[in-house]
Every structure is written in C-alpha cells, then in structure tokens.
Amino acid sequence: MSIPSSLPSLSPRTLVIRIESLAESPEQSEEYMEELVFLVRSAGYEVAEKRSYGWRRPDPATFITKGRVEEIAQLLKAKGDQIDFILVDADISPVQVRNLEKVWEKPVVDREGLILEIFARSARTAQAKAQVELAKLEYELPRLAHQWTHLSRERGGIGLRGGGGEQQLEIDRRKMRQRIFRLRKALEAFEQQAEVRREGRDRLPRVTLVGYTNVGKSTLMRLITKAPVLVEDRLFATLDTTTRKVTLNGWSFLLSDTVGFIRKLPPKLLQAFHTTLAEVREADLLLLVVDASSSGYIEQIRTVERTLETIGAGHIPILLVMNKMDRLSPEQRELVEESWRAQTPYPTVFISAARRENIEVLYTTLVELLSSLPRFRRTSEGR
Ligand SMILES: Nc1nc2c(ncn2[C@@H]2O[C@H](COP(=O)(O)OP(=O)(O)OP(=O)(O)O)[C@@H](O)[C@H]2O)c(=O)[nH]1
Ligand SMILES: [Mg+2]
Known part of the structure; x- marks a missing residue:
C-alpha cells in the first residue's frame, strides 16, 4: 500500500523493521539495513526508529512472530506519536499487513510498497x-x-x-x-x-549502461554524451531511458542510460518496466557499472547478473566498469583491483566518473570491444 497522504508530518516518520536471513553475516546485516534506510530516505521519508530481528519461522497470521509483534506494539505505545507508519522489509501478504495494522494501529508498508513509492516519485x-x-x-x-x-x-x-x-x-x-x-x-x-x-535510427551498435542503483550510470552518461540526465545521491533517480549518439576515436554507437536494479526488486515492477528495459535487452554491449567503494559490490554484481537473466539480457557481452575508485585509499584500490582481476570473467576498467579518472582507458577498451562485435564491423564498412 501507499503511505496515506494525510499524514501529519511533511516527511512521514518510519519505524523500520528488518528480518535477517539465516545465511547473512553481521557485516551483511549492517549493509542491508543501511540500504534499507537509504531506500526510506529516497522515498522522502524519515527514519524514526529501526529494529533488526533474526530469522524465525513466519507466523501465518502476522508474518512476524507473536512476541515481536507485542514488543513492537509496546514500542509504539511509548513512542507512537513520533512514528507515522511501519515499514516491514519483507514480502508480507495483504492479510498479514491488515492483521499487523489492527494490532499496531498504524499503516504498515512492505518492501514492494516502499519501492513503488520511490518509483512514483521518480x-x-x-x-x-x-x-x-x-x-x-x-x-x-x-x-x-x-x-x-x-x-x-x-x-x-x-x-x-x-x-x-x-x-x-x-x-x-x-x-x-x-x-x-x-x-x-x-x-x-x-x-x-x-x-x-x-x-x-541509424543502424549503429547499441551500448547500454546497466547496474545497481546509485552507482554512477547517469554520471557516466553525462560525461560521455553531455546529455543533461539527472544525477542524484538517491536510489532510483533514473526511471526512463535516454539515448544519444556518441563518436569515440572515430567510431560511432548509441549509448543509453536507464533504470538501475536492487536486491529483491519486485517482479511486478520489472514486468511493468518491460518497455523501458527494451534498451537493455536489445543492446550489443552492456557497460555494467559498479560502485567499487561499496563493501557489497560483488553481491551487487550478482544481483545485476540475475536481473539481466530475468529480463532476457543474460547473453549480452559485458564491459565491467568499476566506478567511484576515488573513494578508495591507494591501498584499498590495489586490493580491489587485484582481487577483482583474479576472479572476474569480464573485461574490466577501474575509473572515477566524478573525477574523470581513467576515462581514456574506458574509451579505448570500449572501442576495442565494439570493433570485435560482428554488427560493428558491418556498420563500419561503409565509412
Ligand atoms: N565519489 C564519487 N561519486 C560518484 C561517482 N560517480 C557518481 N557518483 C555519485 O553517485 C551518486 C549517484 O550517481 P548517479 O549517476 O545518479 O547514479 P545512477 O547509477 O545513475 O543512479 P540511479 O539512476 O539512481 O540508479 C551521485 O551523487 C553522484 O555524484 C564517482 O566516480 N565518485
Ligand atoms: Mg541514473
């Protein structure tokens, strides 16, 4: 559900509840909570309180176990006037939401509802x-x-x-x-x-920027094409596709910037964005942009790979762009480069789009890869 528009506060105050999965490490739990808080802020809401709970078998009626439902009810009794709604970061059924709202006497929103709110804003x-x-x-x-x-x-x-x-x-x-x-x-x-x-359109090869949300895809799009796309420190700033013709070192192609991905992106949203994602499915080459300064970047790459599979783009060649390298110390840079090079199946460049570092290397690698594509050879014959 959506957040009621008649809430008293201008930016509704949220009690954030996360249920940890059995397999996650303490570092991951922390990272997922951070991401959740970022999601809440990206929707324009404030985080009033947050709680993280270890995994338990879900209660069929309320998803959250009885003892915890009661504990949260107590918290709401004590601080209820500082909280406008409760976010439960899980896939809870409409009936479970209704039951929780009955006990807590406040609106309850699940992850899907929250992401929908962000999308609606963007x-x-x-x-x-x-x-x-x-x-x-x-x-x-x-x-x-x-x-x-x-x-x-x-x-x-x-x-x-x-x-x-x-x-x-x-x-x-x-x-x-x-x-x-x-x-x-x-x-x-x-x-x-x-x-x-x-x-x-020109029968030019198509290159599309893909990646987790907020990694710098639009920053890179701006840098390469000068297109006035929106850059913001917020999740899901971009929801549309922008395409521009680019000529690099004498070679032309079309570059597109589009919506980013996230863990547990609701399948309904992916289906609804079928049209926008055509630019990804029909690309000749994907520039998979990564925030190398995020401790969870490997998992984020896996999320992007899985999402690409889901939308039918799993077969497209990838050039991996490790971005935001400026946020790492020289030692960290070396560590990331070494460890990633040792395990990656993809050609990779390490850059900073914001500081324009190593952009020439990106251009050279990009053109090299494009020139090895059959389609590119065909289009460049008439030059
Ligand atoms: N330090 C640093 N920040 C960067 C770099 N590239 C992008 N950013 C910042 O990261 C934030 C997100 O950048 P965007 O370009 O909007 O990211 P995006 O991948 O298009 O994000 P969505 O469209 O929301 O999925 C902005 O605050 C950028 O200024 C970089 O190389 N270094
Ligand atoms: Mg963007």
Missing part, C-alpha cells in the same frame, strides 16, 4: 508514469479491503470514491481492472512507437 515521462501506475494498481488490487487504501487511492489519482461496504468494494475493483486494462493498452502503444523509433 517517474517523469508519460511512459514511466504509466508503468508505475500499472505496477501500483496491480499491487493495490488485492489490498483493496484495506482500511487505509481509500487514502492511498486519493493519491493515485484514479478518482475512486472511498466509501465502505462490499458493493462499493466491487465497484472499486472493477474500476481498477478497467484502468489496468487501459494502461496495458497505452503501454503497448508506447512499445510500438519505441520500436518504430529504433528501426528508424
């Missing part, structure tokens, strides 16, 4: 807005009986009345399904237009 173009609205409606439909949904629906701007009763609920559901149908049609039209545009 959507700029009509296509991105339609994609986010579709994902939100599909998310909200099974949660409609929910006591807070009438508030979130006001925000969604789909013009539904907030009345109660089964009959009203059925009318609301039907309206939502109709809207979903119309949005799907609209997105098909976007997809067709995009296809026509791509066909009409």
Whole structure:
C-alpha cells in the first residue's frame, strides 16, 4: 500500500523493521539495513526508529512472530506519536499487513510498497508514469479491503470514491481492472512507437549502461554524451531511458542510460518496466557499472547478473566498469583491483566518473570491444 497522504508530518516518520536471513553475516546485516534506510530516505521519508530481528519461522497470521509483534506494539505505545507508519522489509501478504495494522494501529508498508513509492516519485515521462501506475494498481488490487487504501487511492489519482461496504468494494475493483486494462493498452502503444523509433535510427551498435542503483550510470552518461540526465545521491533517480549518439576515436554507437536494479526488486515492477528495459535487452554491449567503494559490490554484481537473466539480457557481452575508485585509499584500490582481476570473467576498467579518472582507458577498451562485435564491423564498412 501507499503511505496515506494525510499524514501529519511533511516527511512521514518510519519505524523500520528488518528480518535477517539465516545465511547473512553481521557485516551483511549492517549493509542491508543501511540500504534499507537509504531506500526510506529516497522515498522522502524519515527514519524514526529501526529494529533488526533474526530469522524465525513466519507466523501465518502476522508474518512476524507473536512476541515481536507485542514488543513492537509496546514500542509504539511509548513512542507512537513520533512514528507515522511501519515499514516491514519483507514480502508480507495483504492479510498479514491488515492483521499487523489492527494490532499496531498504524499503516504498515512492505518492501514492494516502499519501492513503488520511490518509483512514483521518480517517474517523469508519460511512459514511466504509466508503468508505475500499472505496477501500483496491480499491487493495490488485492489490498483493496484495506482500511487505509481509500487514502492511498486519493493519491493515485484514479478518482475512486472511498466509501465502505462490499458493493462499493466491487465497484472499486472493477474500476481498477478497467484502468489496468487501459494502461496495458497505452503501454503497448508506447512499445510500438519505441520500436518504430529504433528501426528508424541509424543502424549503429547499441551500448547500454546497466547496474545497481546509485552507482554512477547517469554520471557516466553525462560525461560521455553531455546529455543533461539527472544525477542524484538517491536510489532510483533514473526511471526512463535516454539515448544519444556518441563518436569515440572515430567510431560511432548509441549509448543509453536507464533504470538501475536492487536486491529483491519486485517482479511486478520489472514486468511493468518491460518497455523501458527494451534498451537493455536489445543492446550489443552492456557497460555494467559498479560502485567499487561499496563493501557489497560483488553481491551487487550478482544481483545485476540475475536481473539481466530475468529480463532476457543474460547473453549480452559485458564491459565491467568499476566506478567511484576515488573513494578508495591507494591501498584499498590495489586490493580491489587485484582481487577483482583474479576472479572476474569480464573485461574490466577501474575509473572515477566524478573525477574523470581513467576515462581514456574506458574509451579505448570500449572501442576495442565494439570493433570485435560482428554488427560493428558491418556498420563500419561503409565509412
Ligand atoms: N565519489 C564519487 N561519486 C560518484 C561517482 N560517480 C557518481 N557518483 C555519485 O553517485 C551518486 C549517484 O550517481 P548517479 O549517476 O545518479 O547514479 P545512477 O547509477 O545513475 O543512479 P540511479 O539512476 O539512481 O540508479 C551521485 O551523487 C553522484 O555524484 C564517482 O566516480 N565518485
Ligand atoms: Mg541514473
């Protein structure tokens, strides 16, 4: 569900609850919590309190075990006026959310709801807005009986009345399904237009920037193409695709910047962003950008690889770009370079997009790789 728009605070204050998995190390737990806090802030909310719990078999009714539900209820009693809603970083069912809200008497949001909020904030173009609205409606439909949904629906701007009763609920559901149908049609039209545009474009090789969110893809896009794309220290700043023609050392190609990935990105969102992700699926080469200064960068690369597989882009050649090297000390740099070179299956360059360090090496490697692609040879013959 969405956060009700009528909350008293300008930036709603969150109680963040994380359930650790059995396999994670203490360092990972810390890192995941940090990322979660960053997600909350990227949605425009404040973190009032945070709690991390070790894994327990989920309670069917509330997901969180009874003792913990009670513990959190006590916390809310003591600090309830400083907390507007509770974020549970897990896949909880609509019924479990409802049960938790009954006990805690506050809105409860899960990971998917939170990521949807961030996406809704970042959507700029009509296509991105339609994609986010579709994902939100599909998310909200099974949660409609929910006591807070009438508030979130006001925000969604789909013009539904907030009345109660089964009959009203059925009318609301039907309206939502109709809207979903119309949005799907609209997105098909976007997809067709995009296809026509791509066909009409120069038959140049296509290179797409991919990677975890906030690693510096748009910074690199700006640096290479001068395109005025948005750069922000925030998760999911980019939700659209921007494409520009680039000529490097005499060789031309199309470069695209697009939406980033994250652990446990809701599958519904990936499906809704099918059109935007065409630029990834149809690329000849992917520049997989990595934040080398993040301690979890190897896992982030794995997440990106898995997401690429999911969207049908697992077969595309990759040039790995280790970015943000300026944030490492000379010793750390050496360590990262050595350890990564020893294990990577990818050609790799180590750069700082922000400080423009090693960009020439990136350009040379990029052109070398492109010139080895069959498509590139074909297009360069007529030069
Ligand atoms: N120190 C340092 N910061 C960088 C570098 N490259 C990018 N950044 C910063 O990292 C943050 C994210 O950069 P973006 O270019 O917006 O990242 P992105 O991958 O496009 O992020 P999303 O679109 O949100 O997925 C910004 O604050 C940048 O200024 C770098 O080489 N070094
Ligand atoms: Mg970006």
